[in-house]
Amino acid sequence: MSIALACGNLTKSYGTIAALRNLDLQLEENVIYGLLGRNGAGKTTLLNIIAGGIAADSGTIQVNGKRLGKRELPENFCYVRDQYRHFGEARVIEALQVAANFHPQWDWNYARELLDLFLVDPDKKIRQLSRGTQSLIGNIVGLASRASLTLYDEPVLGLDVLMRERFYKTLLEDYANHPRTILLSTHLIDEIAPVAEHIFILESGSLLLQDDMEKIRMSAYLLRGNAEAVASFTESKRVLYHEAYGRGTLAAIYEQLADTDFRQARELDISIEALSLQKLFLYLIEGGL
Numbered sequence: 022m023s024i025a026l027a028c029g030n031l032t033k034s035y036g037t038i039a040a041l042r043n044l045d046l047q048l049e050e051n052v053i054y055g056l057l058g059r060n061g062a063g064k065t066t067l068l069n070i071i072a073g074g075i076a077a078d079s080g081t082i083q084v085n086g087k088r089l090g091k092r093e094l095p096e097n098f099c100y101v102r103d104q105y106r107h108f109g110e111a112r113v114i115e116a117l118q119v120a121a122n123f124h125p126q127w128d129w130n131y132a133r134e135l136l137d138l139f140l141v142d143p144d145k146k147i148r149q150l151s152r153g154t155q156s157l158i159g160n161i162v163g164l165a166s167r168a169s170l171t172l173y174d175e176p177v178l179g180l181d182v183l184m185r186e187r188f189y190k191t192l193l194e195d196y197a198n199h200p201r202t203i204l205l206s207t208h209l210i211d212e213i214a215p216v217a218e219h220i221f222i223l224e225s226g227s228l229l230l231q232d233d234m235e236k237i238r239m240s241a242y243l244l245r246g247n248a249e250a251v252a253s254f255t256e257s258k259r260v261l262y263h264e265a266y267g268r269g270t271l272a273a274i275y276e277q278l279a280d281t282d283f284r285q286a287r288e289l290d291i292s293i294e295a296l297s298l299q300k301l302f303l304y305l306i307e308g309g310l
């Protein structure tokens with residue numbers, strides 16, 4: 022696998038606020054990534070720096086092995102955020118024409134299909150559209166640009182559940198036919214779990230956890246049982262969070278469990294339940310590491 026994007030030791034502060042702290046992050050070619058983090062974790066700052074919108078205080082960004090200069094844009098990339106509401110008086114079709122000029126792999130047939138699919142009237146003025154429909158224009162640009170590196174900042178913000186599902190389904194279908202590197206930042210954590218192949222969790226400008234979604238599914242568990250039994254079971258395991266209740270203990274762990282572990286848990290009368298990505302996120306943030 023080759024590396025599409027590598028951020029090395031990125032640091033960015035706004036006055037006394039450290040938005041990114043020595044962040045290292047790599048994206049492999051043709052993988053869908055999820056970027057999670059609570060408000061103010063540094064997600065938008067990271068995406069803006071990669072997209073050349075703001076400069077990092079220090080650190081490097083390499084795209085396909087080539088180091089980017091300050092505010093230099095990656096080649097063949099697309100950054101989708103809520104900028105379309107600033108197009109105000111322009112019509113949807115005019116905004117797409119502007120986007121098409123910037124993206125060498127732009128597919129007009131596909132863009133028209135997407136306008137139909139997402140029920141967006143190309144002749145409407147952008148200011149006449151609802152907030153959710155304005156977000157959809159960005160998503161149409163992200164899809165139709167077919168850029169080899171696409172960054173989405175909160176692409177489903179303001180979309181109803183039907184349009185969110187439709188967006189993720191369309192993204193996956195198009196990605197299967199036109200593989201590319203995609204980084205999606207979102208607060209709707211459980212919706213990203215079936216879409217992303219690898220997850221980054223940012224907290225206070227640093228990576229708290231990153232792993233393949235498959236590994237996360239096989240490693241995030243919630244245990245409940247007698248306090249001593251849980252303590253003995255988790256002795257050499259990565260415990261994210263634990264809490265006493267009555268005479269028992271609840272523990273969230275991050276560890277791939279073997280058959281022998283499940284057998285031991287049964288013998289110790291410990292219940293094991295898989296944690297959703299959202300629950301894992303909550304325990305990580307609440308419990309630290």
Ligand SMILES: Nc1ncnc2c1ncn2[C@@H]1O[C@H](COP(=O)(O)OP(=O)(O)OP(=O)(O)O)[C@@H](O)[C@H]1O
Nearest residue numbers: 035038039040058059060061062063064065066067
């Ligand atoms: N232009 C700015 N001036 C001052 N502080 C800023 C600026 N932009 C971001 N910050 C601060 O930097 C930190 C990271 O912000 P950032 O917008 O990157 O977080 P985020 O993870 O995208 O948050 P959210 O999920 O709420 O959009 C926050 O503490 C924020 O207040």
